Amino acid sequence: MIPGFWAPTHATWGVENRTVSLRVIPGSEKSQRVEYRIGAADANPYLALAAALGSGLCGILNEWEPGEPVEGNAYEMKHPNELSLPPTLWEAAQRLRQSQHAREVFGDAFVEHFAASREWEEREFRKAVTSWELDRYFEII
Numbered sequence: 001m002i003p004g005f006w007a008p009t010h011a012t013w014g015v016e017n018r019t020v021s022l023r024v025i026p027g028s029e030k031s032q033r034v035e036y037r038i039g040a041a042d043a044n045p046y047l048a049l050a051a052a053l054g055s056g057l058c059g060i061l062n063e064w065e066p067g068e069p070v071e072g073n074a075y076e077m078k079h080p081n082e083l084s085l086p087p088t089l090w091e092a093a094q095r096l097r098q099s100q101h102a103r104e105v106f107g108d109a110f111v112e113h114f115a116a117s118r119e120w121e122e123r124e125f126r127k128a129v130t131s132w133e134l135d136r137y138f139e140i141i
Contacts, residue, residue, distance in 0.1 A: 003075050010079040012070045019074035054105035093118040
């Protein structure tokens with residue numbers, strides 16, 4: 001996750017703001033909702049929903065306050081380091097392994113297995129030569 005690609009880079013929230021991680025969409029009691037803008041389009045919907053529910057439950061049980069809503073372009077603002085989202089799959093897997101909350105919600109066996117599978121995926125990705133690399137370096141070989 002890197003700046004400039006319309007994906008949030010920090011754990012932020014705001015009302016009707018498409019540059020934050022959690023976009024609150026106001027409405028009536030029956031239509032108000034929260035849009036999770038962090039998950040990938042190819043995510044397993046069951047895991048994505050479990051993560052959303054688990055993180056919400058964790059926040060409720062620990063009485064976390066979300067802080068002030070972001071107004072304006074979140075990409076152009078400075079945010080505390082502890083709100084930064086992992087920029088790579090490898091870093092995300094490492095954070096998952098270190099998360100006591102994830103272990104409480106999903107259990108140690110799931111966390112270890114899922115993190116290991118993402119580490120494998122990252123290692124496999126690193127074996128690929130991208131078209132950008134070919135275009136950039138082919139002339140100097």
